[in-house]
Amino acid sequence: MFWSVVVRSSSSRRSIGFVNQIVPCFFGVSRTIYSSSSRSCLASNGGGGGDGVDNGFRAFEDYLNESWKSCNFDEEIELKTTWRSQNSTFQQKQNVSSRSSFIDTVRNDANRVLEILRQDGPGFDTKAALDDLKLRLSGLLVRQVLLGILTSISFANKKRSAKLGFKFFVWSGQQENYSHTTNSYHLIMKIFAEAEEFKAMWRLLDEMIHKGYPTSARTFNLLICTCGEAGLAKKVIERFIKSKTFNYRPFKHCFNAILHSLVVLHHYKLIEWVYQQMLVEGHSPDILTYNILLCSKYRQGKLEQFHRLLDEMGQNGFSPDFHTYNLLLHVLGKGDKPLAALNLLNHMKEVSCDPTILHFTTLIDGLSRAGNLDACKYFFDEMIKQGCMPDVVCYTVMITGYVEAGEFHMAQEMFDEMISEGQLPNVFTYNSMIRGLCMAGKFEEACLMLKEMERRGCNPNFLVYSTLVSYLRNAGKLSQAHEIIKDMVEKGKYAHLVSKIKRYRRC
Template sequence: MSILSRFRHAQRHYSTVLSPNSSTPLTSKQKSQKALHLLKTETNPERILEICRAASLTPLSFMDRRAFSLAISKLSAANHFDGIRQYLDELKSRPDLANDHRFLSHAIVLYGQAKMLDHAIRTFDTDLKSPRSVKSLNSLLLASLLAKNYKEVSRIYLEFPKIYSIKPDVDTYNVVIKAFAESGSSSSLYSVLDEMDRNSVKPNTTTLNNSIEGFYRERKLEEVGKFLKLMEERYRLLPALSTYNVRIQGLCKLKRSSEAKALVEGMLSSGEKINALSYSILIRGFCVEGNTVEAMNLFREMKKKGYPPDAECYFTLVYFLCQGGDFESALKVARECMKKDWFPNFTTMKSLVNGLVGVSKVDDAKEVIKQMKEKFSEKSDMWDEVEAGLPQ
């Protein structure tokens, strides 16, 4: 039996995994959607692999790439590295993917995500055909970054362009700068800038963002201002909204949310725009610092100004309001997000239920349980146990 025939036979075998109760074949898009949906809740490694095989995922689709990434994350968390290796080897033998440069570059990144960097390097060395592109080099650098192997990032950056006659581009340098930022070596990024100048590669917003993220990580706040000035004077590169959000995030992580708020106020007064993410970062920052009053003020402000909060923003507020003992506000926020069909996790909602009982709002607690059981019928037993402990 040929490779193609074996592949088609396997597809027929796994077809029922995605739609066990349907006799109608799924389209490629429907397979991808179904696979992503199933992977979000699946924890069994073998079942995860079955779902991936059934969907016949490719790197050409954004949704497939999301499914790939989610599957690899779950398999890696389960220490199912043999399964990852076997599955990616299977894909490398598929007729439509065997010599697909895009797929192989994506496989390199997936190996890095699973911290299987030796396999990523082997794929780059052995499976990719010459000449290797700068995109494949960037994939290998990204794999090393995802694997948190900063020494390997540096080695690949210094050696591989010479070995394989590849000219680095701005994405190459940005990954290297990101590695310096994450590894606590942000001062080294200036040497990368000098290299970019020698190779006539102009920095972009990502260069700027990765750099100042590193300065915040190392608490070099004065360096942020100096670097912003350097970028403007040398490259005429001004901060974008994403840059401001990196700055807001950096200050909030340092538990300087009041300074982050002042930065936002300064932006607004000078005509700069912010977005929902700006608010969400601030809200989480104040929550982490225990200032849920300010977080709620910002939450109301963002909605008033037309910036719709996302699910994560709601979940953050419900969790920290419960932690702070403000169960009435937590209930109000929870109800609002559940109307949008966004439900915080079991632990958070159990905390809310117990808190409501503690402030004599048993009926509200029972209503929350009812909604959770209706939404997550598979967890009814868990909620029955919680409900059994409520005052009758």
């Protein structure tokens, strides 16, 4: 048994008991464990890491706001491939500049379409106007238009946005030389989701299935997010389980795909139900199923069940893998069990599953949440000794840990070190540093850091502004807070969210 080594015990029974000791400490952590159930499901579709995007693409996407990017990774990938295939036909003789000219054309066309859609209303023939544009429709153009609508959607204009989006969707679908892709459907469904036009989404799903479009995990996510009540969610799930066109790659079967989506969306209740359905239909769990279930138990803080499941997994002949170890490190980190973690890391090496930067980051993050900064520093150094070089995420985790612990000078040291090591700070890093500066009462420097990040091409997101403004307000620096808001709104960003900036209350 793998954990017997972990805890230096000869019997797996006893060692599980040992691991179970984690439970009482686990709840004593200083930061909230997980309170994600209330998070807007529309804004949390996994995805997130948008750093690996090439420059041409990034330039094209610059104006998209952060929140959209973070919920839409598969469409980004789609865009890149679309772009490549469209470019490849004339790529041979043209250099990089053709890239930007193609992108410029699409962007320009999209703006013309949006301009026409804006004029939609009585006495204006939108369809005729669109026809008059004589556009060369492409998947990219359709995407660009729908994205344009999606990013400008607000509470006040959502119904109209949905109407216009759908008008364009129908119109473009009728044009020759172009047909919709699964992703165009996803975009219009996303617009309907934002507009809370859930019935329309269901009709689109019917249409997709009717026309034989493959549905994917993204389709599933879009729909499951619209289900307020569990009953409706179960219907969606049943529908996807039965569907013949459900493309559940890269998973081996649809149950794993669904379970994975649910864990990403924090629908934990349904996870149990789907797992039962899966067993009823005669599928046995594989290592992925177990890892998803473990993740769900861990995120719900159900450590008792977590360990039972781990035990069952072992009994069914599954050895923990890369992901399982990562989950165990989550548990050990947050439970402030550095010694057990050290044993686990050694065990991983013994079974030639060498810990990676991911594992160390997980552990360090957990330990920092438990307030054990010494252990964080220990594993950070240990990691480097083992030849794992810290990256942005890892540095950011360390910085955040020090900031939360009120040791700003240590955070600053880490920040300087990461820059000298050539690691580029990102929004997460700057947000932590700005929070740290505010906590240390260095408001001038905090405001300077906002300017600094912009200068270095790192776009502040709403949370960065929110952090800074809240601290300034709380410190009674109202005029400076107002300056930041003005700055934010002048850049045309997040104006509709101004009222959402949190007011920090002392307690």
